[in-house]
Amino acid sequence: MTPTATAAPGGSRPPSDDPVEMPYPELVRLLGRATSPPGAARRPEAPRLTARQTAVLTLMAEGHANTAIARALSCSEHTVKNVIYELMSRLHARNRSHAVARALHHSLI
Amino acid sequence: MGDPVPVDVVALDPVLEAGTKAALLSCPQVRLADPDDGPRVVVITADAVGRPELDVLRTVRDVPAPPDVVLVAAELAPADTLHALAAGARGLLRRREADPTRLARAVLAAARGDCTLPPDLLDLLLEHSVSRATAPWAEAGLDDRERSVLRMVADGHETSEIAEHLCYSPRTVTTIVHDITQRFRLRNRAHAVAYALRAGML
Numbered sequence: 001m002t003p004t005a006t007a008a009p010g011g012s013r014p015p016s017d018d019p020v021e022m023p024y025p026e027l028v029r030l031l032g033r034a035t036s037p038p039g040a041a042r043r044p045e046a047p048r049l050t051a052r053q054t055a056v057l058t059l060m061a062e063g064h065a066n067t068a069i070a071r072a073l074s075c076s077e078h079t080v081k082n083v084i085y086e087l088m089s090r091l092h093a094r095n096r097s098h099a100v101a102r103a104l105h106h107s108l109i
Numbered sequence: 110m111g112d113p114v115p116v117d118v119v120a121l122d123p124v125l126e127a128g129t130k131a132a133l134l135s136c137p138q139v140r141l142a143d144p145d146d147g148p149r150v151v152v153i154t155a156d157a158v159g160r161p162e163l164d165v166l167r168t169v170r171d172v173p174a175p176p177d178v179v180l181v182a183a184e185l186a187p188a189d190t191l192h193a194l195a196a197g198a199r200g201l202l203r204r205r206e207a208d209p210t211r212l213a214r215a216v217l218a219a220a221r222g223d224c225t226l227p228p229d230l231l232d233l234l235l236e237h238s239v240s241r242a243t244a245p246w247a248e249a250g251l252d253d254r255e256r257s258v259l260r261m262v263a264d265g266h267e268t269s270e271i272a273e274h275l276c277y278s279p280r281t282v283t284t285i286v287h288d289i290t291q292r293f294r295l296r297n298r299a300h301a302v303a304y305a306l307r308a309g310m311l
Contacts, residue, residue: 017206017228017229018228019200019206019211019215019226019227020225020227020228020231021214021218021223021224021225022224023222023223023224024199024222024223024224027224027226028194028307031234031235031307060299061300062175062296062300062303063297063299063301064296065297068173072174093265094265095265095267096297096298096299097262097263097265097298097299098263098265100263100302100303101265101303101306104307109303
């Protein structure tokens, strides 16, 4: 399947040069495949994350601290810490940078 | 059909700004943002995608609930595109191709979380091995030293481990990471890792 076919419903490439629309994580996944060195080990099964874990990770990947994440998601900093603790274990991540890299690797954000 | 999407325009000059606004307002699902509610999407119209344009993009995105950004530029090179996407752009259009319909569609797509790209640019990005691509503006990428340090950061290693493994002092490791975050205006290590991976620099 070509990337343009992915974006066009029904799998047919539009005849015009209209811009392609696709969800951002999907684009990152396609670009990640293009930017990985050939023969690199490909993604095994991706861990599943809740919507809240994904929201926290997305903000972490933009460099926000726990206080800012709590404010953006209208929850307590304590809750943010708990969510991070849980998502770290699901992603087998050692720290925040590792968690973000693992999430991108699995196209979760 | 929901409420119209509030949009703001950042342009090089007043003529370009007026033209961009007029094009957007031809779509009933788009309106200009009020000063009090703030934009959901910001359209940046520029000549090229370089450091100054990326700085504008980062400034627009540097708020707690950042608006999505559609970048309309005269030219779009693959490496520039990757940096713009990593810095938070959710739509990229060439000026000569950005008619009112396409511009409004890109804005609506950005507002619902979709990303818009010209098809030939997407093909270029996917065909070429862009991992080593360097944007034309000089110090766009990472040098070998920076890449090896940031790769270890991405693998979850702390400063002391990186220093030991690469035979640098911990201070050197900290300095290298600091240089990267300064150059791309990143907030911390997690942000640096995400940016570098998304821009294809790592």
